[in-house]
Amino acid sequence: MSDLRIPTHPRKEKITVYVNGREVLAYAGESLHAALLAAGFFVLRRAGSEPRGFFCGMGVCYDCLVTVDGRPGQRACMTRVEDRMEVELDVD
Numbered sequence: 081m082s083d084l085r086i087p088t089h090p091r092k093e094k095i096t097v098y099v100n101g102r103e104v105l106a107y108a109g110e111s112l113h114a115a116l117l118a119a120g121f122f123v124l125r126r127a128g129s130e131p132r133g134f135f136c137g138m139g140v141c142y143d144c145l146v147t148v149d150g151r152p153g154q155r156a157c158m159t160r161v162e163d164r165m166e167v168e169l170d171v172d
C-alpha cells in the first residue's frame with residue numbers, strides 16, 4: 081500500500097505502530113488518524129453492518145474509535161502516535 085502523505089511536508093522522525101499486528105510507518109507528532117489514513121486504513125470498525133471511519137477529524141463524531149494499547153474506545157483523531165503503539169481495528 082502506498083503512503084498517502086504529502087511528500088514535501090517536513091516531518092519528524094519515523095516511528096512504527098502496529099495495526100492489527102501489521103507494521104505501519106508513522107511520524108512522531110502526527111495523529112493516529114493521519115498515520116492510519118496515510119497507510120490506507122479507511123474503515124476502522126463496524127456499527128452493525130455499516131462501516132465507520134473518519135468523519136469530523138476533530139474529536140466530535142466518535143466514528144474513529146479504535147483500541148490503543150489495550151484501551152478500547154480511543155478516538156484516533158485525538159490520539160498522538162507513539163513508537164510501538166499497538167492499535168486494533170474492529171474489522172475483518
Ligand code: FES
Nearest residue numbers: 137139141142157
Ligand atoms: S473522526 Fe470524528 S471523533 Fe475522530
